[in-house]
Amino acid sequence: KQEVTQIPAALSVPEGENLVLNCSFTDSAIYNLQWFRQDPGKGLTSLLLIQSSQREQTSGRLNASLDKSSGRSTLYIAASQPGDSATYLCAVTPLAQGGSEKLVFGKGTKLTVNP
Amino acid sequence: DGGITQSPKYLFRKEGQNVTLSCEQNLNHDAMYWYRQDPGQGLRLIYYSQIVNDFQKGDIAEGYSVSREKKESFPLTVTSAQKNPTAFYLCASNFGTVLNQPQHFGDGTRLSIL
Numbered sequence: 001k002q003e004v005t006q007i008p009a010a011l012s013v014p015e016g017e018n019l020v021l022n023c024s025f026t027d028s029a030i031y032n033l034q035w036f037r038q039d040p041g042k043g044l045t046s047l048l049l050i051q052s053s054q055r056e057q058t059s060g061r062l063n064a065s066l067d068k069s070s071g072r073s074t075l076y077i078a079a080s081q082p083g084d085s086a087t088y089l090c091a092v093t094p095l096a097q098g099g100s101e102k103l104v105f106g107k108g109t110k111l112t113v114n115p
Numbered sequence: 116d117g118g119i120t121q122s123p124k125y126l127f128r129k130e131g132q133n134v135t136l137s138c139e140q141n142l143n144h145d146a147m148y149w150y151r152q153d154p155g156q157g158l159r160l161i162y163y164s165q166i167v168n169d170f171q172k173g174d175i176a177e178g179y180s181v182s183r184e185k186k187e188s189f190p191l192t193v194t195s196a197q198k199n200p201t202a203f204y205l206c207a208s209n210f211g212t213v214l215n216q217p218q219h220f221g222d223g224t225r226l227s228i229l
Contacts (some may be wrong), residue, residue, distance in 0.1 A: 004157070009155075032214065041222075041223070042222050042223065043119075043121075043220035043222045043223050044158075044218075044220040046217035049216070049217050089157065089158070093215075101165060102214070103160075103214060103218065105159075106157050107156055
């Protein structure tokens, strides 16, 4: 059964710092991996989607990498800002019969960027 | 603006009562999903539907029911059989039946017990 782990559960950094959020998954047979952002009391917003054949995706100050063979992904945030404070969730789409239409989520990393 | 609308934002359930959460999307998406989120937990899949008049159980379907009579709508009923319904419920959708595009989410309904 696919399991997704995000460490640390919470992270606090000063404004301007570059930071890395980690995501690991137990089964390398995935269709893709997504990173989401969730603000308090709100739904999720998709940040980046990496297909299994890709190594990384970039959007503005965000860069996500994928190492499928080792079961790891990282989300790099450059020059962090207080507005980046949110919970970041990682999710994979399993590549299994009857599984490519469902996401498996990690529990998220709560990021606080201090002014 | 295209998006997913969930209502109500807050809902209270009395003992023995069934309650229905609404989810409507105008994105012309084929697939719709219901997730439950508990504090400090990831999202857990309750039900999903890839086509009108068809739906599948997710990991925690017991005590819940759904219908998909229209492409735009996927209501979730929390029945009295669900003994611990207090949670944040999120509806999502995506284009196509294979998750090769980003999933879109509504802003959630918070359900509490009176």
